[in-house]
Amino acid sequence: MHQHGHNDPNAGKLYELIKDVKIAMMTTVDTDGTLHSRPMHNQEADEHGDLWFFTQIQSPKTTELSRDNEVNLAYSDPSSQTYVSVTGKAEIVRDKATIEKKWSEPLRAWFPKGVDDPQIALIRVHPAKGEYWDSPSSTLVHLYGYAKAAITGEQPKPGDQAKVNLS
Numbered sequence: 001m002h003q004h005g006h007n008d009p010n011a012g013k014l015y016e017l018i019k020d021v022k023i024a025m026m027t028t029v030d031t032d033g034t035l036h037s038r039p040m041h042n043q044e045a046d047e048h049g050d051l052w053f054f055t056q057i058q059s060p061k062t063t064e065l066s067r068d069n070e071v072n073l074a075y076s077d078p079s080s081q082t083y084v085s086v087t088g089k090a091e092i093v094r095d096k097a098t099i100e101k102k103w104s105e106p107l108r109a110w111f112p113k114g115v116d117d118p119q120i121a122l123i124r125v126h127p128a129k130g131e132y133w134d135s136p137s138s139t140l141v142h143l144y145g146y147a148k149a150a151i152t153g154e155q156p157k158p159g160d161q162a163k164v165n166l167s
Helices: 011-018 060-067 096-102 105-109 139-152
Strands: 023-029 035-041 051-056 070-077 082-093 120-134 160-165
Touching: 011 070, 011 082, 011 120, 011 160, 023 051, 023 060, 035 051, 035 060, 051 060, 051 082, 060 082, 060 120, 096 120
Parallel strands: none
Antiparallel strands: 023 035, 023 070, 051 120, 070 082, 082 120, 120 160
């Protein structure tokens, strides 16, 4: 078993890549069937590999999730040339103890009443699949890849990429 209980050897790297990314774009299926994305503040994954986000219980995303709980999470850290996509199923969690455990004071900007806010809820995403792209961020590495491609005619291999089974 690897980090977060997943058997895929790339799971640990995927979770390490998203650990410090503060914002994930969460995509849900809107009520008209189109895709709808919005930025969400990323919480650290739990020991099972589930990903957590705070939300208002009465929001368009909770309505969308009640109709179709499939989500995609997109993480991006351009400064390190790291990109991650995770798909999974989401559920709304109203458990007070879990809310208190995951609470941090900066969240008060969205929830002025803190953990006692009657509108506060969590979205737990159970990941099924993921994919990451992890490229060296050094300009010299990119220039080397460009020069090599120009000389050999072969596309450069800029870094690691892997599809990850997270279910």
